[in-house]
Amino acid sequence: MSSKRLAMKFLSQKDMIAAGVTDMERCIDVMDEAFTLAGKGDYVMGGSTRNSHGQRVWFPKDPQFEGMPKGGPDQRFMSLPGYLGGRFKVCGNKWYGSNVNNPKNHGLPRSILMMTINDAETARPLAIMECNVLSGMRTGAVVGLSARYLARDDSETLGVIAAGPISKYSTTAIVKALPSLKKVVVFDINEEAAKRFCEQMSGNLNIDVSMVTKFEDAVKNQDVVTSAISGDITPLFEDKWLKEGSLLTLPGRANVENDYLRDAHVVPDCWEMQKTYKIEGLMLPEDERTIPHIQLHNMVDSGEIKESDIHDLGKVAAGVATIDKNSSKKKYFISNGMILQDIAWGTTMYESAVEKGLGQELVMWEEPYMV
Ligand SMILES: NC(=O)c1ccc[n+]([C@@H]2O[C@H](COP(=O)([O-])OP(=O)(O)OC[C@H]3O[C@@H](n4cnc5c(N)ncnc54)[C@H](O)[C@@H]3O)[C@@H](O)[C@H]2O)c1
Numbered sequence: 001m002s003s004k005r006l007a008m009k010f011l012s013q014k015d016m017i018a019a020g021v022t023d024m025e026r027c028i029d030v031m032d033e034a035f036t037l038a039g040k041g042d043y044v045m046g047g048s049t050r051n052s053h054g055q056r057v058w059f060p061k062d063p064q065f066e067g068m069p070k071g072g073p074d075q076r077f078m079s080l081p082g083y084l085g086g087r088f089k090v091c092g093n094k095w096y097g098s099n100v101n102n103p104k105n106h107g108l109p110r111s112i113l114m115m116t117i118n119d120a121e122t123a124r125p126l127a128i129m130e131c132n133v134l135s136g137m138r139t140g141a142v143v144g145l146s147a148r149y150l151a152r153d154d155s156e157t158l159g160v161i162a163a164g165p166i167s168k169y170s171t172t173a174i175v176k177a178l179p180s181l182k183k184v185v186v187f188d189i190n191e192e193a194a195k196r197f198c199e200q201m202s203g204n205l206n207i208d209v210s211m212v213t214k215f216e217d218a219v220k221n222q223d224v225v226t227s228a229i230s231g232d233i234t235p236l237f238e239d240k241w242l243k244e245g246s247l248l249t250l251p252g253r254a255n256v257e258n259d260y261l262r263d264a265h266v267v268p269d270c271w272e273m274q275k276t277y278k279i280e281g282l283m284l285p286e287d288e289r290t291i292p293h294i295q296l297h298n299m300v301d302s303g304e305i306k307e308s309d310i311h312d313l314g315k316v317a318a319g320v321a322t323i324d325k326n327s328s329k330k331k332y333f334i335s336n337g338m339i340l341q342d343i344a345w346g347t348t349m350y351e352s353a354v355e356k357g358l359g360q361e362l363v364m365w366e367e368p369y370m371v
Helices: 013-019 024-040 102-106 132-150 165-177 191-205 258-263 271-281 294-301 313-317 339-356
Strands: 006-011 043-045 055-057 075-084 090-099 111-119 125-130 157-161 183-187 208-211 224-227 247-250 265-268 331-334 360-365
Touching (some): 006 013, 006 339, 013 125, 013 339, 024 132, 024 165, 024 313, 024 339, 043 339, 075 339, 090 102, 111 132, 111 339, 132 165, 132 247, 132 265, 132 313, 132 339, 157 165, 165 183, 165 191, 165 224, 183 191, 191 208, 258 294, 265 313
Parallel strands (some): 006 125, 183 208, 224 247
Antiparallel strands (some): 006 360, 043 075, 075 090, 090 111, 111 125
């Protein structure tokens, strides 16, 4: 019989870095594993559809109580629960808050994240971990994975919209996933942020990185384009700017044209999760609805796009669906993030921490209190 003593690890950011959380090549491979399991169906996410992204605390736009946060773009608290099978067999929950004014007003990152993982059979907590780096890494690695499966092998240029942390992780991952890449350009509405991005990324990645001062110059004729903006200005990626055969890979919000969606390969991280977003979104008051990719849902509902033509990245990774990445058709990858990604990378970090003796032990009980 296993011990009744219950102890778990607390992994600080320093511990996570020592455990290897910033190893992008490994993270892309672990995301490949997680997406392959998702493509086969060996996962459960929260909610009654088993495909909910998570539970959001929806603050009102006009709070009536002193101190209650005000709702708005990138102002939220969220809990993302789920289970991942395969070699993992772990349940996890990521809990985070986001305040778009944090960097300016408090010198803190926009979002602050932590994660708990539990053994799926006994519910025994395995670890509580700092999750900012983990979450950014897995978000970037998924973008890298989309490049692995959807970008042309001869891709040489990358256009990046927004120079924030998520774009830095995504750029790192795309550069690792595409050895043919020669040049990166970045556009940010904040020129200082774009300058810092160029200095940091060219140093870290040993590749030519420069900034452009017009949005479309980071989009036109690029083989791969990625965007991770925050706030309330959502740019439109015009179809005519996007090169034949190119990949537009989006961990963040964007507007695209109907013609683009109709003609491109549309690859979501998880279409069932996108459908659940819509079900949950429709329950909100009309003036507060923010349903991701509503344009795509509308085109599916009207029959302009066949649902059977939408293939999840997991299905592509698992070989259940095939997309010819070298074709001249444009590819559109949309990622809203799944807890499976955090569980896969978090469990990998926990295992590494156990092996390396990292982290602090937190004892919940020596013997459980039983009435
Ligand atoms: N898909 C996922 O799994 C996932 C995970 C984490 C974050 N995200 C999303 O990624 C986005 C970016 O996150 P972050 O932490 O890097 O945010 P951040 O606020 O730290 O940085 C965003 C950057 O975008 C720039 N920007 C804003 N509007 C712009 C525009 N119209 N054009 C060009 N640049 C613009 C800002 O100046 C800033 O430099 C957020 O919206 C977040 O919700 C997605």
